Amino acid sequence: MRKCVFMASVMIAAVMGLGGIQPKYNRIIASAQEKPPSTAEVKIDNFSFGPAAITIPAGTTVTWINRDDIPHTVVSTEKAFKSKVLDTDEKFSYTFTKSGEYPYFCSIHPKMTGKVIVR
Amino acid sequence: MAGKTKDEILHDHNKDGIDRRGFLKCMAWAGTGAFCVMKGGVLKSYSMSRLPEMNPGHMKGELSFVQISDSHMGFNKAANPDVAATLQAAVDKINSLSIHPEFLLHTGDVSHLSKPEEFDTVSQILNGAAAKDVFFVPGEHDVLNDDGKDYFDRFGKGAQPGGWYSFEKKGVHFIGLVNVMNLKAGGLGTLGREQLEWLEKDVKNLKSSTPIVVFAHIPLWTVYPEWGWGTDDSAQALAYLKKFGSVTVLNGHIHQTMQKVEGNVTFHTACSTAFPQPKPGEARSPGPMKVPAEKLRNLLGITDVNYIRGHHALAVVDSTLG
Numbered sequence: 127m128r129k130c131v132f133m134a135s136v137m138i139a140a141v142m143g144l145g146g147i148q149p150k151y152n153r154i155i156a157s158a159q160e161k162p163p164s165t166a167e168v169k170i171d172n173f174s175f176g177p178a179a180i181t182i183p184a185g186t187t188v189t190w191i192n193r194d195d196i197p198h199t200v201v202s203t204e205k206a207f208k209s210k211v212l213d214t215d216e217k218f219s220y221t222f223t224k225s226g227e228y229p230y231f232c233s234i235h236p237k238m239t240g241k242v243i244v245r
Numbered sequence: 246m247a248g249k250t251k252d253e254i255l256h257d258h259n260k261d262g263i264d265r266r267g268f269l270k271c272m273a274w275a276g277t278g279a280f281c282v283m284k285g286g287v288l289k290s291y292s293m294s295r296l297p298e299m300n301p302g303h304m305k306g307e308l309s310f311v312q313i314s315d316s317h318m319g320f321n322k323a324a325n326p327d328v329a330a331t332l333q334a335a336v337d338k339i340n341s342l343s344i345h346p347e348f349l350l351h352t353g354d355v356s357h358l359s360k361p362e363e364f365d366t367v368s369q370i371l372n373g374a375a376a377k378d379v380f381f382v383p384g385e386h387d388v389l390n391d392d393g394k395d396y397f398d399r400f401g402k403g404a405q406p407g408g409w410y411s412f413e414k415k416g417v418h419f420i421g422l423v424n425v426m427n428l429k430a431g432g433l434g435t436l437g438r439e440q441l442e443w444l445e446k447d448v449k450n451l452k453s454s455t456p457i458v459v460f461a462h463i464p465l466w467t468v469y470p471e472w473g474w475g476t477d478d479s480a481q482a483l484a485y486l487k488k489f490g491s492v493t494v495l496n497g498h499i500h501q502t503m504q505k506v507e508g509n510v511t512f513h514t515a516c517s518t519a520f521p522q523p524k525p526g527e528a529r530s531p532g533p534m535k536v537p538a539e540k541l542r543n544l545l546g547i548t549d550v551n552y553i554r555g556h557h558a559l560a561v562v563d564s565t566l567g
Contacts, residue, residue, distance in 0.1 A: 172529050172530040172532065173472075173529075173530035173531065173532060174530070194532065195322040195323070195324070195532060195533055196532050196533065197357070197358060197386075197389075199389075201430075203430045210390075211358060211359070211389045211390070213358065214322070229430065230430075231430035231431065233428060234385050234386070234389065234428075235385075235473055236428040236429060236430055236431060236432045236433075236473060237431060237432075237433075237470075237471070237472065237473040239430055239431050
């Protein structure tokens with residue numbers, strides 16, 4: 127009986143020990159495969175997009191944040207994306223997966239224009 | 246103006262440069278509109294703030310109405326934290342007139358974010374005005390969602406599918422145009438082919454002696470293209486109106502008063518009941534202008550709209566055509 131209990135304890139310990147190793151192993155694999163996702167930010171203020179033109183790698187998520195005291199929108203002229211109306215401090219994000227040029231504007235104040243260039 | 250007290254900040258509790266007394270004065274400024282009188286086929290307009298000093302007898306005509314604009318219900322930033330109060334102030338002024346206007350024209354940006362409750366609040370406040378009807382045209386802030394469904398459901402009854410319409414009052418032909426839909430990147434306001442074709446037909450059979458009043462949100466003449474203050478295809482609209490001896494164009498959008506005369510057409514823009522905007526080119530952008538107390542006195546000289554001290558922008562107090 128004691129031998130069984132002993133064996134069981136050893137086996138449990140071994141499993142737990144392996145269990146202890148497993149998460150570390152997973153973490154090593156994970157860090158080799160994942161890159162932190164690229165992000166970029168465009169600030170909307172004073173009736174303009176800043177920066178007005180940005181160049182990013184494919185896969186980047188661009189976040190527009192409205193810092194103006196007037197609502198604005200972010201609308202692609204080629205209809206690739208369209209935000210809802212953004213009041214002060216509201217955000218809109220879009221992930222650009224395909225390379226190309228993406229001109230956009232504010233549909234409320236169409237003189238406000240910008241461009242995202244995706245490499 | 247004689248006897249004006251010096252404006253200074255007495256208690257800057259919120260550290261925003263506007264003390265309560267200054268704010269109330271600003272409200273007085275913001276609560277203006279234009280009182281329009283049609284007399285003998287000629288339209289004259291008066292700033293409502295000046296009316297108390299004028300002789301009502303001089304202002305009688307066949308038809309009178311009031312233009313208000315840009316109430317931006319829902320706006321609540323520093324330039325005016327209480328736009329409902331300033332709109333109510335405009336209504337109170339209208340109700341205090343010895344000559345009641347027959348109707349009101351609202352030249353758009355009724356709401357700030359196209360929300361149903363914003364439209365409803367404006368309707369409620371304007372119901373308290375001593376005028377039989379209110380006619381609206383939308384601003385770009387009124388058509389933000391679903392092609393302006395919430396706006397047109399409320400204010401587009403009887404209009405053409407695109408929202409434009411016309412009506413007659415005492416022999417004067419009024420035309421409400423929509424120039425805030427389908428705006429193109431980098432562009433100005435736009436009327437579009439369908440609306441222009443309708444306009445041509447609408448005025449085709451009118452006698453050239455019919456006084457015409459056109460109202461639309463964005464100015465139909467190019468005030469300042471850098472800020473989008475103009476309409477791409479308004480020249481075509483004006484061409485259809487060339488035969489008429491008296492054409493008045495009433496616009497909003499720029500939150501300040503300007504006037505321009507071009508032949509038989511007089512253009513007027515109205516102040517906002519919500520907040521002022523800078524004069525063309527005098528700021529980085531056309532956003533809401535926060536007014537520090539020391540500047541209020543200038544804006545307020547306004548009281549009569551002709552406050553704009555010596556700048557190119559003409560402030561209209563009286564206007565005649567031709």
